[in-house]
Amino acid sequence: xxxxxxxxxxxxxxxxSGIGRELAKQFALHDFDVLISAEDDELDDARREIDSxxxxxxxxxxxxxxxxxxxxxxxxxxxTDRPVAALAIxxxxxxxGAFVDVDLQDHLNIVDLNIRSSIHLAxxxxxxxxxRHSGRVLFTSSIAGTMPGPFSSVYNASKSFLTSFSQALRExxxxxxxxxxxxxxGPTDTEFFERANMTDTKLGAGPKDDPADVARQxxxxxxxxxxxxxxxxxxxxxxxxxxxxxxxxxxxAVHRRMTEPGSAKR
Numbered sequence: 567x568x569x570x571x572x573x574x575x576x577x578x579x580x581x582x583s584g585i586g587r588e589l590a591k592q593f594a595l596h597d598f599d600v601l602i603s604a605e606d607d608e609l610d611d612a613r614r615e616i617d618s619x620x621x622x623x624x625x626x627x628x629x630x631x632x633x634x635x636x637x638x639x640x641x642x643x644x645x646t647d648r649p650v651a652a653l654a655i656x657x658x659x660x661x662x663g664a665f666v667d668v669d670l671q672d673h674l675n676i677v678d679l680n681i682r683s684s685i686h687l688a689x690x691x692x693x694x695x696x697x698r699h700s701g702r703v704l705f706t707s708s709i710a711g712t713m714p715g716p717f718s719s720v721y722n723a724s725k726s727f728l729t730s731f732s733q734a735l736r737e738x739x740x741x742x743x744x745x746x747x748x749x750x751x752g753p754t755d756t757e758f759f760e761r762a763n764m765t766d767t768k769l770g771a772g773p774k775d776d777p778a779d780v781a782r783q784x785x786x787x788x789x790x791x792x793x794x795x796x797x798x799x800x801x802x803x804x805x806x807x808x809x810x811x812x813x814x815x816x817x818x819a820v821h822r823r824m825t826e827p828g829s830a831k832r
Contacts, residue, residue, distance in 0.1 A: 571622055573599045575648045579630060579639070579687070580657030582608035584756030585706060585749075587615075588781030589654050594619035596785070598652065603639050605629045630657050631679040633686065640690035649698055652788065653691055655684045656706040660721040660762035662770075663827060673720045680724035688735070692744065699743035704788045705732040706749045709802050712809040714818040717825040721762070729794070736793055748794040749784040751775065752802035768823065771830035775799055 576593035580586035582604035590600050590612065599622040602612060613625040626642045628635035643650060658680045661672040684705060695701025708725040715722025729748050736746035753759075755774040764770035775798035787795035796803050809817050823829060 571599055573597055573621060574651035575599050575601065575646070576652040576654065577601045577603075577643055577650055577691070578654040578656060579603045579683075580706070582606050582612050584758065585751065585754060585777045585780050585784070586654070586656040587612045588777045589656060589704075589706075589784060590616055591619070591778075592781050592785040593652065593654075594621045594623070596789075597621065599623070599648075601626065601643060601646070603628055603630070604657070605635070630683040630687070631659075631675050633682075636683050636686045636690070640687060643691060644694075650691055650695060650701060652702045652704070653688070653695075654704040654706070654784075654788075655687055656704075657683065658706060658724075660718060660758060660764070662718055662721075662762045662764040662767065662825060664717060665719050676720045676724050680721070681727050684728060685731070692735075692739075695744045696739065696742050701744045702788050702791070703732075703735070703744065703746045704749055704784060705729075705746070706751070706784070707732065707794075709750050709752045709796060709806050709809075711750070712806050713821055714814055715825065716818055716822040717767075717827065718762075718764075718821075722821075733793060745788075745791040747784075747788045747792055749780070749787070749797060750794060750802075750806070751780045751784075751797045752799065752805065754780050754798065763827075764825065766828055766830050767825050768829045768832075769825050772824075773799075773801075775802075 576598040578590040581590045581602035601624045603626040617623045628638045707728040710722045711725030711729045732748040753774045759770040780797040783797040
């Protein structure tokens with residue numbers, strides 16, 4: 567991706583499916599060239615789809631849960647010798663089940679992908695934005711991060727971290743020309759629930775938002791320079807509102823009823 571195009575460049579992680587793929591499409595629809603990344607085979611299909619929008623698309627298959635994967639992606643971005651106009655750090659994973667039952671490596675993989683890789687990639691690419699006094703950064707967090715998450719304890723905590731981190735970074739970068747936005751979706755119709763072993767939970771079996779709608783709202787908030795956007799249906803905003811005023815033990819009990827394994831049948 568080193569051609570003579572004058573289009574701005576957007577980098578999107580976790581772009582093979584779900585919200586990430588829809589974010590990449592939003593950038594393409596608005597005449598951005600796009601560099602997408604994911605680790606699975608669906609990345610090739612995503613690249614072909616986005617290529618049909620008439621923009622330049624590059625794809626980097628890398629496991630961002632590993633340090634070398636983040637470095638590989640960062641180096642590919644840097645070697646394009648093009649300024650990053652927008653960075654959407656979207657890759658994430660979950661694992662549902664009691665903390666003592668879920669394999670330790672699954673917990674650590676959530677930390678590595680959702681938290682460590684987000685810090686790592688931002689630290690590699692955001693300084694260039696600051697030097698140019700221009701850029702937009704989007705972190706895909708979740709409304710799950712606004713409350714304790716029994717049976718998704720590490721996942722919810724990771725999303726709480728991302729929201730806090732994004733808002734702190736936003737404040738640090740005030741006046742730099744770089745904005746930071748947190749995208750907080752609720753349950754969304756993606757592969758997440760199957761991958762996180764949540765299909766037998768009330769949350770996994772319940773209503774979900776369209777990832778295209780979530781991505782559109784996230785893109786609009788990013789381009790408007792907003793601090794955050796609670797995307798999706800009105801119920802998501804209501805849930806966040808309740809989490810802000812209800813005691814943590816109350817919200818933990820509510821969350822348990824939605825995410826306890828087998829709860830879909832109760």
